[in-house]
Amino acid sequence: MISTPRAVMTENFIPPIRQPIDRSPTSQTIGSIVRLATHETVFMEGDDAQSLYRVMAGAVRLCKILPGGRRLITDFAFKDDQFGLELDAHHKVTAETIGPTVLLRTRRCPPMQQEQTEFHDNIVDALRRDLSAAQAHVVILGHPEARARVAAFLMSMIRRLSAGHPHTIDLPMSRQDIADHLCLTIETVCRSLSELRRAHVIDIPSRHRIVIKDVNSLETMTTGEE
Amino acid sequence: MISTPRAVMTENFIPPIRQPIDRSPTSQTIGSIVRLATHETVFMEGDDAQSLYRVMAGAVRLCKILPGGRRLITDFAFKDDQFGLELDAHHKVTAETIGPTVLLRTRRCPPMQQEQTEFHDNIVDALRRDLSAAQAHVVILGHPEARARVAAFLMSMIRRLSAGHPHTIDLPMSRQDIADHLCLTIETVCRSLSELRRAHVIDIPSRHRIVIKDVNSLETMTTGEE
DNA sequence: CGAACACTTGAGAGACCTCAAACAGCGTGG
DNA sequence: CCACGCTGTTTGAGGTCTCTCAAGTGTTCG
Numbered sequence: 001m002i003s004t005p006r007a008v009m010t011e012n013f014i015p016p017i018r019q020p021i022d023r024s025p026t027s028q029t030i031g032s033i034v035r036l037a038t039h040e041t042v043f044m045e046g047d048d049a050q051s052l053y054r055v056m057a058g059a060v061r062l063c064k065i066l067p068g069g070r071r072l073i074t075d076f077a078f079k080d081d082q083f084g085l086e087l088d089a090h091h092k093v094t095a096e097t098i099g100p101t102v103l104l105r106t107r108r109c110p111p112m113q114q115e116q117t118e119f120h121d122n123i124v125d126a127l128r129r130d131l132s133a134a135q136a137h138v139v140i141l142g143h144p145e146a147r148a149r150v151a152a153f154l155m156s157m158i159r160r161l162s163a164g165h166p167h168t169i170d171l172p173m174s175r176q177d178i179a180d181h182l183c184l185t186i187e188t189v190c191r192s193l194s195e196l197r198r199a200h201v202i203d204i205p206s207r208h209r210i211v212i213k214d215v216n217s218l219e220t221m222t223t224g225e226e
Numbered sequence: 227m228i229s230t231p232r233a234v235m236t237e238n239f240i241p242p243i244r245q246p247i248d249r250s251p252t253s254q255t256i257g258s259i260v261r262l263a264t265h266e267t268v269f270m271e272g273d274d275a276q277s278l279y280r281v282m283a284g285a286v287r288l289c290k291i292l293p294g295g296r297r298l299i300t301d302f303a304f305k306d307d308q309f310g311l312e313l314d315a316h317h318k319v320t321a322e323t324i325g326p327t328v329l330l331r332t333r334r335c336p337p338m339q340q341e342q343t344e345f346h347d348n349i350v351d352a353l354r355r356d357l358s359a360a361q362a363h364v365v366i367l368g369h370p371e372a373r374a375r376v377a378a379f380l381m382s383m384i385r386r387l388s389a390g391h392p393h394t395i396d397l398p399m400s401r402q403d404i405a406d407h408l409c410l411t412i413e414t415v416c417r418s419l420s421e422l423r424r425a426h427v428i429d430i431p432s433r434h435r436i437v438i439k440d441v442n443s444l445e446t447m448t449t450g451e452e
Numbered sequence: 453c454g455a456a457c458a459c460t461t462g463a464g465a466g467a468c469c470t471c472a473a474a475c476a477g478c479g480t481g482g
Numbered sequence: 483c484c485a486c487g488c489t490g491t492t493t494g495a496g497g498t499c500t501c502t503c504a505a506g507t508g509t510t511c512g
Contacts (some may be wrong), residue, residue: 144431223294
């Protein structure tokens with residue numbers, strides 16, 4: 001049973017607009033801007049890996065469909081995150097937008113000679129991040145208890161999404177996305193969030209907004225102990 | 227509760243014997259041979275990461291102690307596997323031998339100018355393997371059912387350990403190690419193995435030897451479906 | 453041969469999953 | 483403007499599976 005049978009392959013890239021982009025430490029190359037609506041596919045598992053993407057606005061989910069039919073979301077990409085780096089010819093995950101999203105696409109062209117080492121450093125950095133993310137994911141999935149996984153997920157979202165207010169997060173992804181990331185069912189995710197709310201650890205003013213009221217409790221819940 | 231409270235820090239490296247080593251594609255440098263007995267510590271989480279290791283004989287487990295006190299084995303290293311690569315100053319896992327083990331230790335010295343790119347390639351290769359391993363681990367932990375995890379673990383061991391006979395594996399690690407790798411209890415691992423035996427999918431002639439009688443069944447069990 | 457250790461098996465409790473139903477937000481059409 | 487339907491979310495009840503606690507079996511080593 002596929003969690004969300006919505007893998008629509010829509011390739012409506014706007015005509016690539018060549019323009020100079022801000023030169024941040026990790027991307028010193030020219031790219032093209034790609035604007036996508038909600039639930040559009042950037043690339044699919046198995047596609048040729050020809051471009052590297054950087055989120056300028058919005059959010060993307062990276063997922064795999066497992067042989068059993070379940071969907072596994074390996075990671076999310078938010079503003080300033082890179083994704084799509086592969087070291088062989090094909091993508092190993094599918095990338096889909098969670099909401100309206102603006103991406104910077106960098107074509108993977110043969111780099112100039114003087115850019116070679118810089119390109120290399122960029123690859124190593126991206127690999128490091130991907131590896132760290134995968135290892136953190138393993139740690140989260142290592143907790144058998146749903147509360148610990150959800151708490152760890154919220155802690156990670158605090159670090160990545162709480163621009164400005166450190167106690168408020170706007171989750172762009174659906175409950176189902178969270179469930180497929182934590183390898184739980186959507187009901188268990190909902191129940192865990194409700195438990196946290198009843199325990200006065202968080203508040204849920206609206207569906208996708210979470211207010212952290214007790215970061216310490218959330219942190220301790222991360223370990224599975226209470 | 228720590229699964230196996232046996233993290234003994236024994237540093238009885240034999241005096242490093244400088245000698246030329248076989249020049250495989252991934253290690254074209256001089257190293258020193260390290261001989262360790264069972265359950266000895268190669269390095270611990272937090273130690274300075276100064277060396278890269280390669281298993282010449284035996285096996286090593288790479289583990290973390292989580293804040294809650296549980297042990298998580300992130301990976302195993304068998305013959306010809308490399309481990310210990312870190313991109314910052316400290317190791318993020320603890321490495322312990324599973325049985326009598328011989329390692330090739332390569333000091334992480336500042337590489338010569340002409341070796342720089344080669345060293346770089348080596349790092350990228352190691353990162354790729356670590357990343358693939360972490361992603362595969364995530365997929366295994368994604369299965370909520372114990373049988374699927376154990377089946378996936380056995381399939382992975384077939385690929386990595388079945389030298390010669392593709393249907394026989396000699397597992398060097400203990401049941402507790404397997405449990406801490408799959409994030410299950412030792413009892414559940416035992417029960418899953420017994421179930422597989424009763425289902426005539428595997429045979430267990432001795433504790434650490436497993437004979438695969440029906441690879442197809444094992445493969446399908448990997449998905450969680452039956 | 454005995455003791456320590458690792459492994460296996462059993463019984464009961466708790467947690468998550470499955471199935472089901474109710475609720476809320478949102479856009480559409482009357 | 484409101485009814486309606488659709489989608490996504492939340493809550494409830496029961497079953498199944500794993501974990502906990504416990505006892506028993508087999509191996510290895512002194």
